[in-house]
Amino acid sequence: MLDNLILGFSTALTAENLMWCFVGVLLGTVIGVLPGLGSTTGVAILLPLTLDLEPVSALIMLAGIYYGAQYGGTITSVLISTPGEAATVVTTIDGYQMARRGRAGAALSIAAIGSFVAAIVSLALLIALAPPFAAFALRFGPPEMLAVMVLGLATIVSFSGENRVLGSTMAVLGLVIALVGVDTGSGVARYTFGSVDLLSGIPFVEVMIGLFAVGEVLNQIHEGAAAPIRARFRELLISRTDLRRSGGAILRGSGVGFLFGCLPGAGSTLASFMAYGIERRVSKHKDEFGSGAIEGVAAPESANNAAANANFVPTLTLGVPGGATTAVLLGAFTIYGIQPGPLLFDQQPELVWGLLASFFIGNLILLVLNLPLAPVFAQLLRVPYGYLYPLILFTSLLGAYAISNNTFSVWVVLVFGLVGYAMKRLGFPTAPLVLGLVLGPLFEKALVQTSAIGDGNLLIVFTRPLCVVVLALAVLLLVGPAIIARLRSARAGAGRGTLVG
């Protein structure tokens, strides 16, 4: 193991590979800052730049782009409430509120620190446990994935706070929106109204740009919040209290992120939502959640970075992509003539361990680059909003067009911009809608496959132990808080009774 690590670091730490890693992180951050362009698009767009490089250098650069783009998405999530991808949606909740309170620098710093710690934790887990985790992930067939999706949906309901019914309504609305397009199970076009553009469904990233970026701009225009945020330099820096409060959140987020990241599909998004939900439950500052709790940034950011690393578990060991970005990277592997799978670790140890070591180095570069830059990025909010928002609208529409080179995407952004504005005015939460939209197609796919396996009998999920465990967790999430609250009140009542008696 130690030999492999030394081999990995000696490969990744050559001047050439270090330079490509740095270039990847930098370019990734720039791409990630552009609305609509997340890590998947970033890696896909910049893939041609790596074609002339040695395979190991190319993969190291692409991994750098992956992390850089993720952090770039975090910057816009915090500063202008525009997530780069689904996994950073939950960061906007408290990150943006911190920014509105002049604490954007601290939010961005804790995101970088959390991501770095998560990278170390997940790298250690990846190195030690990649083969058993891959074998574990292989046991997740359609019924198990169906159970995981149910768990994801239960997360929405259980963590919607006081507005559980409202949160559930928005999640169901997300599921309904996800129904549009060709049904993967039968090939039937649903709710497309004859439009060719709608056959592949309502595009998710465009919905996100509309709901968050355009919706927020319209809301700010109505609110008249044009005053620039003038924070003192001290407030832009992360404090010791911030670090102390975030420590547990980062570790918990890293663990949750790694677990969910090993599962193919919506692992990163689910991980960030789960981590946020858990933190909201265990934090000593529960009341601050939603209005700028630093744990609300630390936990999901650690989780999505750990999940990004864990996505490589099935990719490297099985040749099965863990997520959309690793699917693009898998394509890059084949371009370079590399066949991922169980034999890769034996046949190309230099490449695999060099890549794994570059995860650590890439995240270190990200930290070194962004910790001093976080307060600088935060200065963007000093620009009067009247100058800023026309540019946000401009880049949002441009970013939307760039996703599929189609003006249909731009129209989707405009329509969902109005929906996002209406939701903000009405006090409807947007995050459950996004999670419903992400989980919808995956949920239906797992449902159809499970019914095919069971010849129409969905109850087969109860015959598989893993499903039962995951479903039990979902039930616990739903009814656990109510039972605990009832037990507490009963105990308090008994206590009072004893005192009175």
Added chain:
Amino acid sequence: MSAPAPQAAGPRAQAVAFGVLAALGAAVFGSSFGYGLFGEEGRVGPGLLPMVTGLLLFLLSAGQLATRLRRAAPTPAEPDGTEARRSRQLWTVVAALPVAVLLVPLLGFLPALGLMVLFVSAVVERRPPLVALLVAAVAVAAGYGVFSEFLNVPLPTGAVGDLLGW
């Protein structure tokens, strides 16, 4: 999940929203049967999930609609001068956005969006013309540099661009 945004709209506006959502749920539920709920051997068909989610959306929204309707609806306050100005600004921007997109086939993507930035800066935000022009020029130049040159995104040049041979 998220703390809802500070709510500016009252129960009446929420009731309208839940009414729309309930109608959407009913429509999805009603139309789901046309897609077929079950396939061969009782497997899940393309209409099953629309049926379930449509019904859920209808029930959840109708329940909240009833709650909002039961609440006493206060008479909406007359908008004051500032509120009216903000509303005017908002709807001007909302109108400018689709107009800019409709101009894309004629002017091209960057000029159409550049015009939108110029219009919003000069008319809505009332910046001096030169400043507004500068903001629009910077946006177009940065958009061209990043998207057209660096990322090689083929942005539409429009009829004017074709005429000029861009």
